[in-house]
Amino acid sequence: MPAQATASLKQTPLYRLHKSLGARMVPFAGYEMPLQYPSGILAEHLHTRAQAGLFDVSHMGQLRISGVDPAGAIETLVPGDIRGLGAQRMRYTLLLNEAGGILDDLIVTRLQSTLFVVVNAATTDRDFCHLRDRLGPALTIDRLDDRALLALQGPMAAAVLERLAPGTAQLPFMTAAETTLDGRSCLITRSGYTGEDGFEISLPAAGAPALTERLLAEPEVRPIGLGARDSLRLEAGLCLYGHDIDETTTPVEADLNWTIGRRRLEESNFPGAAIILRQMAQGPARKRVGIRPEGRAPAREGAAIVDLAGGEIGRITSGGFGPSVGAPVAMGYVGAAHAGEGTLVALSVRGTARPAHIAALPFVPHRYHRSHPNPPPSPFPQSPGQARGGKG
Amino acid sequence: MAALRFTKDHEWVRLDGDFAVIGITDYAQTQLGDVVYVELPEIGRRLEQGKAAAVVESVKAASDVFAPVSGEVAEANEVLAADPAKVNSDPMGEGWFLKVRLADPKELDALMDEATYRHFIEEQP
Numbered sequence A: 001m002p003a004q005a006t007a008s009l010k011q012t013p014l015y016r017l018h019k020s021l022g023a024r025m026v027p028f029a030g031y032e033m034p035l036q037y038p039s040g041i042l043a044e045h046l047h048t049r050a051q052a053g054l055f056d057v058s059h060m061g062q063l064r065i066s067g068v069d070p071a072g073a074i075e076t077l078v079p080g081d082i083r084g085l086g087a088q089r090m091r092y093t094l095l096l097n098e099a100g101g102i103l104d105d106l107i108v109t110r111l112q113s114t115l116f117v118v119v120n121a122a123t124t125d126r127d128f129c130h131l132r133d134r135l136g137p138a139l140t141i142d143r144l145d146d147r148a149l150l151a152l153q154g155p156m157a158a159a160v161l162e163r164l165a166p167g168t169a170q171l172p173f174m175t176a177a178e179t180t181l182d183g184r185s186c187l188i189t190r191s192g193y194t195g196e197d198g199f200e201i202s203l204p205a206a207g208a209p210a211l212t213e214r215l216l217a218e219p220e221v222r223p224i225g226l227g228a229r230d231s232l233r234l235e236a237g238l239c240l241y242g243h244d245i246d247e248t249t250t251p252v253e254a255d256l257n258w259t260i261g262r263r264r265l266e267e268s269n270f271p272g273a274a275i276i277l278r279q280m281a282q283g284p285a286r287k288r289v290g291i292r293p294e295g296r297a298p299a300r301e302g303a304a305i306v307d308l309a310g311g312e313i314g315r316i317t318s319g320g321f322g323p324s325v326g327a328p329v330a331m332g333y334v335g336a337a338h339a340g341e342g343t344l345v346a347l348s349v350r351g352t353a354r355p356a357h358i359a360a361l362p363f364v365p366h367r368y369h370r371s372h373p374n375p376p377p378s379p380f381p382q383s384p385g386q387a388r389g390g391k392g
Numbered sequence B: 001m002a003a004l005r006f007t008k009d010h011e012w013v014r015l016d017g018d019f020a021v022i023g024i025t026d027y028a029q030t031q032l033g034d035v036v037y038v039e040l041p042e043i044g045r046r047l048e049q050g051k052a053a054a055v056v057e058s059v060k061a062a063s064d065v066f067a068p069v070s071g072e073v074a075e076a077n078e079v080l081a082a083d084p085a086k087v088n089s090d091p092m093g094e095g096w097f098l099k100v101r102l103a104d105p106k107e108l109d110a111l112m113d114e115a116t117y118r119h120f121i122e123e124q125p
Helices: A015-020 A041-050 A070-074 A124-135 A157-164 A205-216 A226-235 A262-267 A273-282 B026-032 B105-110 B114-122
Strands: A024-028 A031-036 A052-056 A061-067 A090-096 A102-110 A115-119 A139-143 A147-153 A176-181 A184-189 A198-204 A221-223 A286-293 A304-306 A312-322 A327-335 A344-349 A352-359 B004-006 B011-016 B019-024 B035-039 B052-058 B062-066 B071-076 B098-102
Touching: A015 A031, A015 A205, A031 A041, A031 A226, A041 A052, A041 A221, A041 A226, A052 A205, A061 A070, A061 A124, A070 A115, A070 A124, A102 A124, A102 A184, A115 A198, A124 A139, A147 A157, A147 A205, A157 A198, A157 A205, A184 A205, A198 A205, A205 A221, A226 A312, A226 A327, A286 A312, A286 A344, A327 A352, B004 B114, B011 B105, B019 B026
Parallel strands: A052 A221
Antiparallel strands: A024 A031, A052 A147, A061 A115, A061 A139, A090 A102, A102 A115, A147 A198, A176 A184, A184 A198, A286 A327, A286 A352, A304 A312, A304 A344, A312 A327, A344 A352, B004 B011, B011 B019, B019 B098, B035 B052, B052 B062, B071 B098
C-alpha cells in the first residue's frame, strides 16, 4: 500500500468518532474516510444485511436548488421526470453531456419549493459549476457543506429509527420527511445504496457526532466503512460513478433506461437525446452486465473479458468478493452479442483465462420498503430497473 | 525450535531441514483484512528470492506475496483453496502458503529474526 499524503485531505464531522471507534482511515475522493472498523469488511457487510449498519456519507455533495421552477430547470440536464415528482418524493437520475455520456448519477428530492440534490463526492465541484452555468440566473445553487449525511441501512433500520422518531417506519420508499431526530432537525429519506431497506439522514454538521453515537447505542446498529459499502452496492447491482458509469457510457449502455421518464422520452429534450433514442431503438453496441466468475478467484476492475475464442469483448468495471453471495461477483461491459444471461465468457486474471458467465443483476435481491404491507410475489424477475435506492 | 525469519514485505519463513515453509505474518493478515482467495504456484516452479510467488486476495484488493528465499516449490497448502480464512485465523500455522526446497541457505542471513521483525513492525505507520 503506497503511503499517501493526508495533509490536504478533508475530514467529515465524524472524523474523531471514526478514529475513536478504531477505524482504518483511507483517502477517498479527497476525504479521509473509514475503510473498515476492527470487525472487518466481511462482518460489516453481513451485519448490514442481517441487522442495521450506519455509514458516514458526509463526503457526498449536498446541494439545494431554488428559484423559478427548479424542477423544470434541472430537466434540461437530466433525463428523469422531475416535474412529475410529488412533494417529498425523490428520484435517481443522471447528469448527461451532449453525447449522452453520464457526468454523474444523483438523487433529486422535491421539497416544498426547492430541490435537494445529493451528488458524488468526487464530482461535487464539477456538478456545482455545471448546474450553476447551465441553469442560469433565475436559479440559485447552494452548496450545503455545513451538513452531514448518514445512511442507516438494513432490515432492522426501520425499527431502530421508529424508536427515535415515531412514524418514520411508515415512510414509503423514495420519500422524504423533515422531522426531529433525538432533538435535532433532520431531513430523512427512505433510500440508500446497499439494496436493503434503510434511510439517509441529512443534518447540520454540528449535531452529527451526537446523533451518530445515539444511533450506535441501539443494539442492532454497528458502524460500517467504505469497504463494505462497496461490496454491498456491488451485490445489489448498483453503479459506482467513475467505475461502472462515466462520461463515455450512456444510460442505455449502462442498462439504466429505467431512469429515463416516459414523458421525457416523448419530449426528447434532454442532453444527448438523439443518441440515446437511437441506442434504445437499435440496441446499444455494448451493455453493462453482471458477471459470475466460476471458482473462488475474484476478478477486479480492469480485467479483460474474453469470448471462448479468446477475443476481448469487454472489461470488468467493478469486481470483488460478494460476502452474501459467498463467491466472487463482478460487473462490466460486453458487446451486445455476448450480453445474454448465461453466456459463457472468460476473465483474464493475471494472465490466466478463468471461466465465468453473464449473470442477472442484482446478485442479491433488493429489499426496499414498499408501501403495501404484504406485497404479493412479483411476477417479474427482479432487476435494478424496478427501483433504485438513494446514494448512501 | 526451527529458525524463523521475516522479510520487510511481511512474509515469514521457517527452516525445516532442506525445506523452507513460507507464509505471511499476523501483521500482514491484519493489514489485508478478510482473505477470500489465495493463488499458489504449481509444484516444481522455481522461485527467486524477492520475486512474486503467490497472490493473496482480501475483500478489497489483491496483493503479491514475494518469495523470501529462492527454491523449487515442493508443496502448496491445499487447505487454503477451500478455507482461505485460515490465513487470518492462523497465519503462522495452518495458514501457511508453500514449502520450497531451499536453493541457498545463505539467503536466510539477509532476513530478519523475530526480535528485529517485531521492532520493524512497531515502526510501521
